[in-house]
Structure formats: C-alpha cells, structure tokens
Amino acid sequence: MNKIKVLHIIKSLGRGGAEMLLPETLKIHTTSKFEFHYIYFLPWKDQMVSSLEEAGGKVTCFSASNNIKLLQQYSRVIDYCKTNTIDIIHCHLPWAGFLGRLVFAKTKVPVVYTEHNMQERYHIATKKINQFTFNSQSLALGVSEDVTNSIKNNINPKIPVKTLLNGANTDTFRRDPDLGIKIKRELSISKDALVIGNVAVFRFQKRLVEWLQVFKKIETKNPNVYGIIVGAGPLEEEIIQELKRLKLEKKVKFTGLQTDVKPYFSAMDIFMMSSSFEGLPIALLEAMSMECAVVSTDAGGIKEVIRDEQDGLMCKIGEWEKLSGLCQVLIDDPEKLLELKKAARERAVNSFSLKRMVDSLEDIYGSLVSEGVKE
Known part of the structure; x- marks a missing residue:
C-alpha cells in the first residue's frame, strides 16, 4: 500500500x-x-x-x-x-x-x-x-x-x-530536575530560588509588559523569586524598556528564542500567563506536562484546559493584576504548589x-x- x-x-x-x-x-x-x-x-x-x-x-x-x-x-x-x-x-x-x-x-x-x-x-x-x-x-x-x-x-x-x-508530547516533555539546576546556574539563579516563567512570542496579546508589572509586585515581597522568559518577537524593545523601568534586569532572565525549551520548563516552578486572548497555547500544555504549576488569565482556550483550583489558578482577563496574589498563594503554601504541579501533569497526560x-x-x-x- x-x-x-x-x-x-x-x-x-x-x-x-x-x-x-x-x-x-x-x-x-x-x-x-x-x-x-x-x-x-x-x-x-x-x-x-x-x-x-x-x-x-x-x-x-x-x-x-x-x-x-x-x-x-x-x-x-x-x-x-x-x-x-x-x-x-x-x-x-x-x-x-x-x-x-x-x-x-x-x-x-x-x-x-x-x-x-x-x-x-x-x-x-x-x-x-x-x-x-x-x-x-x-x-x-x-x-x-x-x-x-x-x-x-x-x-x-x-x-x-x-x-x-x-x-503536548507528554512522553518527551518530562521534568528533569538536573537540567533545571543547570539552567539556574547558567542564569545566575540560586539553586533554592522559586522561578516564575513564561514561553511566548513577544506579541501584544501576551501582555508581557503587564507580566513584568505583576512580577515586580511578587518580587518586592519575595526576594528569592526569579523570572525566566523564553522567546522573542516584535515587541521586544518595548518589553525590555519596561524591564529596565522596573529595575528587574537582575531578577528576570530573558533567554531569547530556544529550539529546546524543556530545560527552561524544568527550572520553572510556576508558569504564569497574562494573555488577553489565546487559541489553545502549546506552551501552556508543555508547561503542564513538565509539572509547572499554572497561574493564568482565563483567555480563550485556556479555560478549556485549566479547571480553576483543580489544575491551576485563574483570574479574568481584565483582572490580570490578581495574578500576583494567586502566585503569592503558591509561594506561601509549598504543599499547594506541589499539588498543582502534579495536577498539571496529570491533566496534560489524561486529556491533552x-x-x-x-x-x-x-x-x-x-x-x-x-x-x-x-x-
């Protein structure tokens, strides 16, 4: 045949x-x-x-x-x-x-x-x-x-x-703690730091300027929290300017485009999305498969993936400033953080x-x- x-x-x-x-x-x-x-x-x-x-x-x-x-x-x-x-x-x-x-x-x-x-x-x-x-x-x-x-x-x-x-390819997108430690070392992030990350093309709907503003609120209260953003795109200059305005150059690490994102997911504890609209983001599914706890707006298909308080934490698109409080919940409660990491992986394997x-x-x-x- x-x-x-x-x-x-x-x-x-x-x-x-x-x-x-x-x-x-x-x-x-x-x-x-x-x-x-x-x-x-x-x-x-x-x-x-x-x-x-x-x-x-x-x-x-x-x-x-x-x-x-x-x-x-x-x-x-x-x-x-x-x-x-x-x-x-x-x-x-x-x-x-x-x-x-x-x-x-x-x-x-x-x-x-x-x-x-x-x-x-x-x-x-x-x-x-x-x-x-x-x-x-x-x-x-x-x-x-x-x-x-x-x-x-x-x-x-x-x-x-x-x-x-x-x-997401849940067989290959598996968390590797050793790779996560390696990435942290390369990015000058302490081994025991909590990492909030995102993987995105730098377009307006991803609202990465707002992402940085949310991160600033979190970092002000939690000095051992770092950020990793993987990607590039047309709004890169605007986003970097906001990074400088917020004086976050040492706390949020930009990696540029990466063909293999698995090591970066392995370094992330929380995958935070501030999007204004989405279809069904692949990066979200990959992050879930890699056992990143999800904190996100309920944009587009995200709400078809994440069941609030069960697979991750969500807020309304227009209430993106609440993302800092949702992240704080997980920072203050390591057991809940671990629970949502495992729940994200389970959801990805079973349904996506x-x-x-x-x-x-x-x-x-x-x-x-x-x-x-x-x-």
Whole structure:
C-alpha cells in the first residue's frame, strides 16, 4: 500500500505554537503509512527546520518577503504537489490557508485548515478574505471550542468545522530536575530560588509588559523569586524598556528564542500567563506536562484546559493584576504548589496528549483520501 503524502503549508517555521507542533507531531505519526512534506515562506524564520528534517520530514522554502508574494507562490506549490503526488494539504494560519485554497481551486487536492486564533482578533482585511475563501477547502479544524465557535459565528461556513484540541508530547516533555539546576546556574539563579516563567512570542496579546508589572509586585515581597522568559518577537524593545523601568534586569532572565525549551520548563516552578486572548497555547500544555504549576488569565482556550483550583489558578482577563496574589498563594503554601504541579501533569497526560491529537489527524487524512478515491 502506498503511503499517504501530506503537505503542511505554513508561513514560517520559527518558534511559534503552531510551528512547534509540526516536529512534535511528526515524531509520533505513523510514518509507515504517511509521508510528510513541509513548505514555508520566511527563510529567516527557520528554527524548526532541523527538527523536522531530523524526524524525517521533507522541508522546502519558497521565499516570499510579504503576504502578497506568498500568495504568488501558489503555482510553485501546485507544481510541487504534482511532482510529489501529494494526497492531502494541511494549512496553518490565515495566509497559508489562503494559498492552500487557491491550490484547492486549481487541483482539488483535499485541503485541511487548522485555525489557531479567534476571528475577532484578525485585521479586517484578513477576516474578509477568510470569509470570502473559507468554503474553498475540505475541512476546518479549530484548536479549541472558542476558536471553532468563532469560525461558525463569523463565517457561517458550508464546509465541516470540527474542534481538535492541541496536545503536548507528554512522553518527551518530562521534568528533569538536573537540567533545571543547570539552567539556574547558567542564569545566575540560586539553586533554592522559586522561578516564575513564561514561553511566548513577544506579541501584544501576551501582555508581557503587564507580566513584568505583576512580577515586580511578587518580587518586592519575595526576594528569592526569579523570572525566566523564553522567546522573542516584535515587541521586544518595548518589553525590555519596561524591564529596565522596573529595575528587574537582575531578577528576570530573558533567554531569547530556544529550539529546546524543556530545560527552561524544568527550572520553572510556576508558569504564569497574562494573555488577553489565546487559541489553545502549546506552551501552556508543555508547561503542564513538565509539572509547572499554572497561574493564568482565563483567555480563550485556556479555560478549556485549566479547571480553576483543580489544575491551576485563574483570574479574568481584565483582572490580570490578581495574578500576583494567586502566585503569592503558591509561594506561601509549598504543599499547594506541589499539588498543582502534579495536577498539571496529570491533566496534560489524561486529556491533552499529543498521541490523541495525532491519531485524530491520521483518521481525518485517511477519510479524506478515501472520499477522493470514491469520487
């Protein structure tokens, strides 16, 4: 039996949540039945390329400096599909989705689109193009019920829209205390310090300026608390300025982009998110799998993952200042901190494992190919 050839199309392969899922899912896909190809367009955002290639993926960059030039690559993508006899195209995020729909219109190769964000959060032009083109594909997947409902409410699509919750590779994302100690040493953090962390692209919805303000309140009362923020992004200069204004240069450590975040999760005791909106953040699921206690706003899909007081502690999006008090509860009660660390891991393993997500994707791919054969 020939392998089903799946082509993933995504704008970049930098360290974003959607991008990071690709090598993680590839590691546990049934490669005896499926062959995976990847096309991306921003050559300077290639942090995930080596991980994909090491896992057996075939990666190609069709360089495009802006979104219009990205769409103009559709004929090259069509040629790629014909040359490599691609059976399924799986697109991630809007502009890759728009291109995939152009290819679908020309070739009728089944196209699956995964939506990671709420429609309300997109630029009006992106929303309009999404509405106009959405039915020119086979199936859409929302990464949370919030995202799926947003698609239905804003687009009212005629194609099927299903929810497929994101997952974390709970087999590989396991806490390693030795690695945590090593990272603390490298970052000049004392071995017995409590660490509050975050892993994020530096975009406005992550509210990292507010994150630093919350941390300042915590640190003022608790001198042996440190912060670690892993990531980079367009708001980096603004965030660093706030770090300096708050005089936190010695207490919050910025690591930049990291291909392997597991050592940093191993150093964190509390994973704190101050987001104003989310789909279903991969970093949250990875942190939970790594036994980080979660303190977060209830943005988007986060409230589908965290059951307040059971798997973590949450506050309303507009009440982000309460995050400092929630962290203080765990600082003052080490037993509760340990309890929520274990609960986070248990929740990730039982309800958000990547294996569950991959099995569902393979069923979807197989069904679409079978439907095409029948036609």
